[in-house]
Amino acid sequence: MAYETVTAEKEGNIGIITLNRPPTNSVNFALLEDVEKALNQFEADKEVRALIITGAGEKGFSAGFDITEAARAAEIGDKGRALYTRIERFPKPVVAAINGYALGGGCELAMACHFRIMVNAEKAKIGCPEVNLGIIPGWGGTQRMPRLIGKTRALDMLVLGKRINAPEALEIGLINKVSQPAELMKDAKELAGRLAKQAPLAVKGILDSVIRGLETTIDEGLKIEGKHLNEVSGTEDAIEGMTAFMQKREPQFKGK
Numbered sequence: 001m002a003y004e005t006v007t008a009e010k011e012g013n014i015g016i017i018t019l020n021r022p023p024t025n026s027v028n029f030a031l032l033e034d035v036e037k038a039l040n041q042f043e044a045d046k047e048v049r050a051l052i053i054t055g056a057g058e059k060g061f062s063a064g065f066d067i068t069e070a071a072r073a074a075e076i077g078d079k080g081r082a083l084y085t086r087i088e089r090f091p092k093p094v095v096a097a098i099n100g101y102a103l104g105g106g107c108e109l110a111m112a113c114h115f116r117i118m119v120n121a122e123k124a125k126i127g128c129p130e131v132n133l134g135i136i137p138g139w140g141g142t143q144r145m146p147r148l149i150g151k152t153r154a155l156d157m158l159v160l161g162k163r164i165n166a167p168e169a170l171e172i173g174l175i176n177k178v179s180q181p182a183e184l185m186k187d188a189k190e191l192a193g194r195l196a197k198q199a200p201l202a203v204k205g206i207l208d209s210v211i212r213g214l215e216t217t218i219d220e221g222l223k224i225e226g227k228h229l230n231e232v233s234g235t236e237d238a239i240e241g242m243t244a245f246m247q248k249r250e251p252q253f254k255g256k
Contacts, residue, residue, distance in 0.1 A: 064104025
């Protein structure tokens with residue numbers, strides 16, 4: 001499949017989507033469409049069990065919204081919110097490999113992913129500084145950030161328009177891991193590889209239970225959890241997992 005603004009590669013059970021709009025990998029309508037197509041490609045590929053999203057170049061993951069497309073801001077906003085929600089609800093785990101600055105829409109994209117690894121570099125900053133432009137985050141930042149780091153810290157970040165480095169982001173729970181520049185993709189692929197070895201149907205059930213459960217009451221969340229438990233309990237993977245445990249060997253899950 002041909003892409004204009006991203007590259008989409010497959011390495012074993014891992015799909016890698018790289019934002020490729022130099023020099024800042026800013027987000028325009030074409031990039032959103034390409035990411036959507038790449039998600040379609042990897043969701044349909046049963047061999048792919050985990051995804052990585054990263055940015056091309058050494059400077060950054062994404063600087064956010066491309067202001068040259070301001071005339072289409074409303075249309076792009078609707079598209080961005082829908083796409084980022086799809087990433088958050090994607091049935092396969094998604095790892096953001098943040099290779100530099102992730103600002104505004106770039107930070108919001110990273111927060112939509114299930115796991116975040118960020119490079120520890122002088123210019124690597126993450127945050128949603130839209131308030132400094134007199135606007136607010138519009139692709140989920142005001143909703144996902146407090147869910148990730150809590151209301152108090154999120155308001156501090158959002159209202160003051162803070163940009164923080166990787167160690168600070170790790171300390172407040174905005175990212176999962178700090179990586180060195182030469183090790184970022186190695187670390188991201190290692191995590192994605194571990195995720196790809198997990199039971200795919202169980203992973204899908206956990207992702208859906210957690211994401212949708214946070215959007216509703218605990219009673220409704222328990223219903224979602226119970227539904228997924230019933231669905232996976234009789235699968236071949238469940239039998240394989242229990243058999244492997246009894247035989248003291250590593251399970252070989254097939255997604256069945």
